[in-house]
Amino acid sequence: MRGLGIGWRPEIAGVIAELRGLGFCEVIAESVNPSEPPPHLLVLGIPVVPHGISLSLGSVGPVDERRVTHLAACAEALGSPVVSEHIAFVRADGIEAGHLLPMPRTREALDVLSSNIIAAQKSLPVPLAVENVASVVDWADADYTESEFLTELVTRTGVHLVLDIANVYANARNKNRDPWDELRRIPRETVAYCHVAGGSERDGFYHDTHTDPVPDAVLELVRALAENGLPALMLERDGNYPPAHELYDELDAIADAARLPRVTPFDRTPR
Template structure:
């Protein structure tokens, strides 16, 4: 399978920074939360600010609950598919997590137990989702403040077997790898290099902060230098997307973060491409 995205720097599209994104030149791609797009008669309604962007847009789901014990709901798969069609997207993505059980919504992305039984369920839900999509599917590793007991795999082993079983692509959240490694007291670059990097479709980069002795992937703080070091450690260029969700800084600070990611990856700077 050819890579759905080419290496470059992107940003998560949010209504609060739509004007900033519209003014950018040289941004490689954007990502929009799929559930934020209304559905009417089976079609996704794309707001004008998003439809008018002259760049690739990837729908990113947050509600499939791929790791849940119940089969993924067909209506949720259909929604992702409708978003892919409306945006002419090259792929769609979701999280390796569960968000509900017995109809009760958790309100959070919860980690999947790293057991063979859970891997079987997750793999089947991913295959079911892939069968209902018109484009390739990528799944994202999450940051987790706790681990389930009796793990039979490391995270790297779990993700490697998952991608081998299903052929699914990986949305590599570098900030989440950093958060988990820091909270477990292990080397984040070593953890990164254990993952199936050959399956990466694109990457997330985001900020965080330490709260009560635990590092939280907040998406509201600047990207730390340690996460940029992880970007520098990648041996091949990847598409890299900055996630910001709230506490939006001034445009100049957003540009600084985009340029810092580009510099770390030896990719063209956004500000250089905006020069007359």
């Protein structure tokens, strides 16, 4: 992946269509019918990454082959160079959580996750990348730090990473840690692309909402990473969509922080 991307959503399809030089888009795989992919997405003429949210790679037991098949079909229909999912579980004993739940960073959990990733990779036509998730609290008795867990996972499975910079920031802030300490230890050579998103403070915790602007603290982390070369990265926005000019300003801020060319229209009306 290369350049600056954005999470494609139907609500902002028209805004995205106005961008020039966009590197790639990411689409929620569960929202795609592989037999009839969104035409507004296909005409962009850029790489499209199906991003799964329901595979539950961290669940005990085998992965759901129907969900893997759907992810594979999305990749085929969209001509995707990679597909992505999360380092999380969303169900246990048949009960759906409706949320991406963080995994305990234990040897047993790593065994389960590694096994499921290896199984999923065998059924996918393109490489798999997995994303670190945000959490408010940690499980007890962790055997690894977050960066150690990711490094061992990559070593065992050969999987790529989707490095969510905003999630690293959220986790560090909620646990009174330095986000840069974790970021600089993550094996960056395995990162397929990065996520950047906004959040907000609520009840004493920072929540990764995807409905708020990207904070300056996250942009500072992007700048720091860019000093040594940064993989492709993209803006995630999943609701509370702002006016087009505000979304363009946010994309410009990310591009500038990452030292990437801007992709917004040059003829925007000054405000």
